[in-house]
Amino acid sequence: MGHKKIIPRAIKHYLSQNMKLIIPSYLIHHDIQKLVGSIDLFSKLNRSALRDVMSELTHVHIRGGATLFRINDPGDCMYIVITGRLLIYSVLPDQTHKMISEIGPGEYVGELELLMAEQRNLTVKAIRDTELLKLSKKGFERLVKKHPNALIHVTHTIVNRIRKVAFSQEQHSPIRTIALLHAGTYCNMDAFTETFIPILEKQGATLLLNSERLDSYLGSGMAKVDFGIWDEKDNRIVEWLCEQERSFRFVIYQGDIGLTPWTRRCLRQADRILLVASSRGSHEHNAVEHYIFGPARETTNARMELIILHDDSVSFPKNTARWLNERPIMRHHHVQRYRVQHYERIVRFLTDNAVGLVLGGGGARGCAHVGVIQAIQESGIPIDMIGGTSAGSGMGALLAMRRDIVTMKYLIREGLLEKKPFKRFSLPVYAIMDRFIVDQISKSWFGDVQIEDLWLNFFCISTNLSSGEVVIHQRGPLWKATRASSSLPGIFAPVIDNHQVLVDGGLMENIPAGKMKTMCGGPVILVNVTPKKDLTVDFDYDNYPGPLTTLWSWINPLVDAIRIPSLVDILVRVAGLSSMSKIQFEENIADLVLNPPLEKFGLLAFSEMDRIIDLGYQYTRQMLEHLKTKDPYDSIGQYRLVSLMKHNNQLSVAS
Numbered sequence: 001m002g003h004k005k006i007i008p009r010a011i012k013h014y015l016s017q018n019m020k021l022i023i024p025s026y027l028i029h030h031d032i033q034k035l036v037g038s039i040d041l042f043s044k045l046n047r048s049a050l051r052d053v054m055s056e057l058t059h060v061h062i063r064g065g066a067t068l069f070r071i072n073d074p075g076d077c078m079y080i081v082i083t084g085r086l087l088i089y090s091v092l093p094d095q096t097h098k099m100i101s102e103i104g105p106g107e108y109v110g111e112l113e114l115l116m117a118e119q120r121n122l123t124v125k126a127i128r129d130t131e132l133l134k135l136s137k138k139g140f141e142r143l144v145k146k147h148p149n150a151l152i153h154v155t156h157t158i159v160n161r162i163r164k165v166a167f168s169q170e171q172h173s174p175i176r177t178i179a180l181l182h183a184g185t186y187c188n189m190d191a192f193t194e195t196f197i198p199i200l201e202k203q204g205a206t207l208l209l210n211s212e213r214l215d216s217y218l219g220s221g222m223a224k225v226d227f228g229i230w231d232e233k234d235n236r237i238v239e240w241l242c243e244q245e246r247s248f249r250f251v252i253y254q255g256d257i258g259l260t261p262w263t264r265r266c267l268r269q270a271d272r273i274l275l276v277a278s279s280r281g282s283h284e285h286n287a288v289e290h291y292i293f294g295p296a297r298e299t300t301n302a303r304m305e306l307i308i309l310h311d312d313s314v315s316f317p318k319n320t321a322r323w324l325n326e327r328p329i330m331r332h333h334h335v336q337r338y339r340v341q342h343y344e345r346i347v348r349f350l351t352d353n354a355v356g357l358v359l360g361g362g363g364a365r366g367c368a369h370v371g372v373i374q375a376i377q378e379s380g381i382p383i384d385m386i387g388g389t390s391a392g393s394g395m396g397a398l399l400a401m402r403r404d405i406v407t408m409k410y411l412i413r414e415g416l417l418e419k420k421p422f423k424r425f426s427l428p429v430y431a432i433m434d435r436f437i438v439d440q441i442s443k444s445w446f447g448d449v450q451i452e453d454l455w456l457n458f459f460c461i462s463t464n465l466s467s468g469e470v471v472i473h474q475r476g477p478l479w480k481a482t483r484a485s486s487s488l489p490g491i492f493a494p495v496i497d498n499h500q501v502l503v504d505g506g507l508m509e510n511i512p513a514g515k516m517k518t519m520c521g522g523p524v525i526l527v528n529v530t531p532k533k534d535l536t537v538d539f540d541y542d543n544y545p546g547p548l549t550t551l552w553s554w555i556n557p558l559v560d561a562i563r564i565p566s567l568v569d570i571l572v573r574v575a576g577l578s579s580m581s582k583i584q585f586e587e588n589i590a591d592l593v594l595n596p597p598l599e600k601f602g603l604l605a606f607s608e609m610d611r612i613i614d615l616g617y618q619y620t621r622q623m624l625e626h627l628k629t630k631d632p633y634d635s636i637g638q639y640r641l642v643s644l645m646k647h648n649n650q651l652s653v654a655s
Contacts, residue, residue, distance in 0.1 A: 035106055036080065036133065040157050049147045056139030060132040064268055064299040068109075068124040068132075075113020075120050076137045081105050083242055084130025085173070085271050087301045088122050102127065104173035104271070111158055114140055127301040128177075129268055175350060176245055179270035179302070181255040181263070181288055183327070185281035187309060189254060191337065192276055197252065199343045203351050204249025211262040223262040241269060259287045267296055272350065273304040275327065279314070283322040293328070306332040307346065312339065316401075320452040321475065331519070334455050345384050348522060353640050354384040356520035357399075358590070360511040361390025361486070361504065362529035363572050363603035367412060368596045368616030369395035372527050374405045375620035380648030381641055385457040385520040387512050389505040392527070393460035393485035397446060397478055400458040409613065415441040417606045422491075422568060432567070435493035439483065446479040454478070459519070460485040461505030461512050465494065470508050472515065490571045513586040523637035526590035528583065529616075531599045535565045535573050572603045591637025592627065594620055 036042055036057070037050050045053065060079065062068055068079065071091055079086075081103055088100045088109060100122060103109060113120055114137055144151045180189060193208060200206050211223035218240060225233045245251050253266035267273065273292070277283075285293070292304075306329045310317060317334045324332060331349070335342040348354040357376070359369045369392060376383060388396035398408050415421075419441060424434040451458055452475045462471045462484040473481035484495035484502040495502045509515075513526045539545070545553075545562050553562040565573070587593045596619045601608055624645070633639045 032082065032133070035082065039080065039106060039108060040161075041108065041111065041154050044153050045147070045150055049143070049150055052143055052146060053135070056135055056143060057133040058136070060134045062126045062130050062132065064126050064128040064130070065297065065301060066126050068126060069120050070123045071120055073120045075110065075116070075118050078108055078110035078114045078135050078140075080108045080133040080135070082131040082133060083245065084132075085127040085175075085302075086130060087125045087127050089125075090122055097123075102173055102271075104176065107173055111154075115155065115158060125301050128270060129299075174352070175271040176249070177251045177253065177269050177271045178350070179253045179255060179266040179273045181266065181273060181275055181292070182257055182286060183275035183277035183289060183306060184283050184286060184323070185278070186257060187276055187278035187281060189276060192307075192309065193252070193254065195338075195340065195343050196346070199340070199347050200250055200252070200350075203347060205247070206250040206252060207244055207248045208252045208254060209244075210254040211256055211260065214262065224260070226261045227265040227268050237265075255288065257288075259291050263288055264291075264296075267292065267300050267302075270300065270302045273300075273302050274307055275304060275329070276307045277309065277323065279308050279310045279317065283319075283326065285326060289327075303330045305329055305349070308332065308334055310334060310336050312336045316449060317453045317455070321450065324452055324475070331457060332452070333457075334453075341382070345382065348382070348384055349520070352521045353644070354520045354522040355382055355641070355644070356385045356387065356516040356522065356524045357383045357396070358511055358513050358516050358524060358526045358586075359386070359388040359392030359396045360526070360528045360530060361388075361392050361506040362598070363391060364416075364605045364609065365529040365596075365598045365601055365603065365612060366391025366395055367606070367609040367612040368529050368598060368619075369527060370405060370408050370412070371613040371616030371618070372594060372596070372620045373399055373408075375617050375624065376525070377405075378621075379624045380645045381525075381624075382644060382648070383456065384522070385516065387459045387461070387516045387519075388485070389461040389510050389512060390486045390488075391529070392511075393482045393505070394442075394445070396460065397454075397458060397482050400454040400456040401446070401449065401478075402455055409609075411445055412606075412609060415445065417609060422604050422606075430493040431489075431491055433491050433493075438492055439479075442479040442483045446477075446482065449478045451475050451478050451481060457519070459512075459515070461509050461515075462487070462495070462502045463505055463507040465489075465501040465503055467500065470505070471502060472512075488572055491568055509582065510580075511583065511586045513590040517589050523591040523635075523640045524589065525592045525594065525641070526587060527594045527596075528587070529596060529598055530580075532580070532583075534599070534603075535569060537564050538562075566604075569603050591635045592623070592641060594623055596620070 033050065033054055036053060037045070042050060042053055068086065083105055085102060085104050086109060087102055089097045090100060092098055109124055110120070112118070114135070117137070180193065182189060197206055197208050214223045214237070215221065218237065222233065222237060225237060227234065241251070253269050255263035255266040275289070304327070306323060306327055308317065308320065308323060314336065320332065333342070333346050335346070345354070359366070373395070383399065386396040386400050388394070395408070398411065403411070419437060421433065421437045421441060424437045425432060426434040451473060459472050459474045460481050462473065462481070464471050473485065480495060480497070484497065485505045486492070487494050487503045489503045489507070510530065511526055511528050513524050516524050545564070550562050550564055553559050596616045598612065598615065601612055605612070627638060628642055628645060630638065633642070
């Protein structure tokens with residue numbers, strides 16, 4: 001546990017002689033030359049060239065929360081991370097920040113500007129205290145002059161990296177250090193770690209540290225040593241912690257209940273902060289949280305997640321908004337204390353393995369989502385986050401409420417088939433359909449459930465006609481959000497929210513795979529139930545049938561019905577056309593794209609719901625079986641999906 005890696009004296013002497021600045025003692029124990037040589041920029045250099053690279057590097061220490069460089073700064077150097085973590089983001093015209101990536105040990109930043117002699121186009125901050133190696137422009141020029149062939153490899157590596165970034169969402173280096181801190185009033189953190197740590201250990205060797213354990217490893221009172229004073233004791237702690245971070249896949253820093261030196265140190269060491277609360281406790285900030293959301297923001301940019309623990313008897317969480325209103329977190333998790341699956345879901349999010357399911361709109365064809373969900377569940381793939389638009393928002397919301405397949409079918413049959421909302425006409429002032437029956441169906445499905453109270457993280461998309469923007473619903477009444485997401489313009493009355501007019505999300509983003517990828521970070525399964533070609537007819541314009549002839553063909557069983565789109569069909573199709581151009585882009589982002597063959601079913605064919613559901617089920621089963629035998633995979637996400645299927649199937653067989 002406390003064994004120190006032995007570095008040959010020659011390497012120590014070499015580093016001390018050739019690094020331009022003094023390296024702290026705890027970094028000497030890193031095999032820095034090995035780390036630099038493993039970086040793709042320098043991995044193909046010979047020993048002589050690598051030694052010359054090492055001679056040009058200087059050590060830089062940056063405190064958590066500090067800015068390494070800003071947009072438009074001179075691009076006169078690049079940096080390699082030895083320990084710690086950096087946040088890279090761009091500044092939008094409205095001065096808000098768009099996160100680009102997070103990078104950790106063995107990764108680098110600033111190489112493009114160094115090569116092109118350009119100004120910085122991004123801003124970089126330290127998430128936590130970080131040690132870096134700096135290569136200056138003059139040093140790079142000396143290297144190129146001495147080793148001109150190295151420039152070719154460096155250039156190819158940078159170009160390939162740019163290509164990968166151009167076609168991807170946010171990039172994150174795997175997190176290695178996690179701080180566990182109390183939120184609200186006291187919760188039983190030891191009980192949480194008792195279940196959480198063994199599950200995390202399945203992803204790699206894990207070390208749990210708290211103040212008592214640190215004292216047992218390094219001596220009594222060491223946990224009380226303040227961070228950053230750089231005396232002998234502090235350096236010893238930092239050196240030992242750096243060694244553990246190299247030796248373990250994860251190091252978990254469990255903070256004290258109060259704001260102690262150890263708790264502050266946990267914050268400064270964290271790549272990610274997990275705030276753990278009891279649903280039975282007060283949502284008010286405790287002393288540690290006052291520090292986290294106050295002075296500590298100057299020393300850490302680590303992203304935070306909130307975990308709310310519930311008794312197993314709780315059917316639905318309540319009042320989650322009280323916790324979220326006061327905490328700027330990236331996501332929250334509802335966890336029942338003894339449900340192992342809930343802890344497994346947290347671990348998948350932390351390791352970029354969380355599975356996001358995106359369900360698109362398509363009228364009655366959206367019933368296929370039920371069959372798709374059933375096949376995915378039977379395959380063993382866990383669904384960790386759900387996003388949907390229009391019909392997909394309603395189906396996804398039912399899943400997020402943990403409704404089983406039988407219940408989902410019953411609700412669809414009762415609401416959309418028996419109550420016939422598409423045949424309840426109204427005076428066409430706001431829309432041609434009666435809004436009250438649609439509101440009634442939505443409320444009967446979702447009641448007073450709030451999105452933030454769902455067991456699974458969920459979002460749905462609507463279009464804001466007032467501002468022309470996409471709206472992402474992640475909080476508030478579930479019935480109202482799904483109602484807005486499926487408010488087909490001209491068919492159903494828009495939803496008015498805060499004086500804004502909200503209509504069907506399919507107008508702008510029918511299958512939000514990109515947003516899901518950003519939110520969940522893991523594999524994304526996209527289900528598109530809208531055919532690329534639709535609403536074809538069997539006659540020419542000159543033979544256009546009259547309305548009475550058409551109506552008679554529809555109601556007379558003795559003649560063939562004339563296949564012609566109705567007013568509702570046309571409005572539904574028009575509502576989705578503007579987002580059709582984005583479909584290929586969204587499908588490229590997803591790791592698994594499911595396009596059930598639904599062309600023969602009309603947009604309002606709710607009477608065919610059983611056939612549509614079964615088709616979605618059979619199609620998805622075939623696609624998942626095909627995925628298991630695929631070689632090679634199209635993405636790392638596909639590999640992760642197959643791994644989850646195999647792992648969970650093995651557990652099922654074992655049980």
